[in-house]
Amino acid sequence: KAGVTQTPRYLIKTRGQQVTLSCSPISGHRSVSWYQQTPGQGLQFLFEYFSETQRNKGNFPGRFSGRQFSNSRSEMNVSTLELGDSALYLCASSLASGREKLFFGSGTQLSVL
């Protein structure tokens, strides 16, 4: 079974731009969660989707958004990028809940210049 796939692996953007990150969960997994990881703040929860519905959202500004498609693939978007958005963005999938055992992708390393 293929693991969680995140694309792209690396991304360099400039302030003010927007970015879209993609995540393909393990086949059969319907829950997709997104986390931001930075050296200063550690792992911070962004949002969780199940059956195309956002069930939970972390404490991030509205510039951070996401969605899930009918095949469970998910995207997250960050608009009007700021330097502080530089981070490793991790996607994780699970069968039915963002609280159970999570399977993580390798992440997208975003650098904002």
Next chain:
Amino acid sequence: SQQGEEDPQALSIQEGENATMNCSYKTSINNLQWYRQNSGRGLVHLILIRSNEREKHSGRLRVTLDTSKKSSSLLITASRAADTASYFCATDAGGSGDKLTFGTGTRLAVRP
């Protein structure tokens, strides 16, 4: 905000020694999980312990949970150089929605 605080922040041991990491959390939980992360990569699930369990084993891993003290420990026995990684605890605080809250992590270095 971090639910879990891990201790120590960094640990360096010799191959073959045991490594113990501790995690403290703030609110009541349904379960507690441990994950490993190799530098710059995704996290790998190691073990899950439920709030009504006190101890769990998986291979060279032993996890304990003390809900009265709101703490957990992860013991890696007979460590190997390949165990070098960061280790995170994550809690499912019932009522907080479908998410895990991760601790600050312990960086483990195993010297060959």
